[in-house]
Amino acid sequence: MRSMVLTEDEAIELLAYLVTAARTQLDEAAEYGPLRLLTAAQRLAAFIGPRVSPATRVLLDGPIRRVPATATRSLDPDGYAAGLDAVCQALAEHLVTHFGVERSTGDER
């Protein structure tokens, strides 16, 4: 496992985005909340992409990158939720593999 996937510049850029997004969200429509979080996720993905494992890069280049940058919930609430569910599912499947969860079972004592 790589010990460091963000440079200091990248980290503070993301930190600045997150803090200022918390402030701007006070004045924005509620549906911009998910949009800002997803933008942050995509920026994080862009930063760490060159230094992650090949398997993680598949996740970043696939489901994470494909999240539309300007989509919001109001146009198609069900479709928007379904799209995010699909990303979450792909993410969870990657987590299971990445952290070796598939090797553990409920029968182990």
Add this chain to the structure above:
Amino acid sequence: MSDDPLALIRTRRVIRALTDEPVERAQLERILEAASHAPSAGNRRLQRFVAVEDAATLRVLRMVAPGMLQRPTAAIVIFVDVGAAVEYGFAPGSRGLYIDVGTAAQTMLLAAHALGLGSGPVTSFSRAAVGAVLNAPPDWSPEMVICLGHPAPTQPPAMVPVRRRSWRELAHWGRFAPSGTRQTDAAVPYRDQLGYSSLRQARDS
């Protein structure tokens, strides 16, 4: 680019993908000069414009502007000179000050389009942070960032409206008839004709 102002208005779009090609200083000057012709209540000119070309400053501006999806090669920050406004007798939150931000912004967006540049307005940013990044006078309030650059060949999809409305749906001729007697809205309130209810239902569902 067309010289027809109406064609410019119809064809302008928010451009969110920009190339690395810099915007020329002369182009920025023409956009700023255009802004000086924007309507301003009482011709008081209480808006201020800070043009940014420096790559490092633009990068940091983007860090504190979550709404800035694009990577501009230049930007113009529109401020309200609140100190001057108060001297005029305006309350700091007076609507007219911010309406004039809009007239200046649209004028600059159209000027950029006329020059063949891509542009996009951003209002989602920390005012405190932008003021600090630009070391702006404390009584200048940043209200909008106009991002500028050369359009990339492919663009991300635009923000899609819930339902695109024609100008006829958004406009009304003359005085409204007494409530309940309108032919068009016997059963549907005017706000609902504009789609507010469907938007609210979509958000609440």
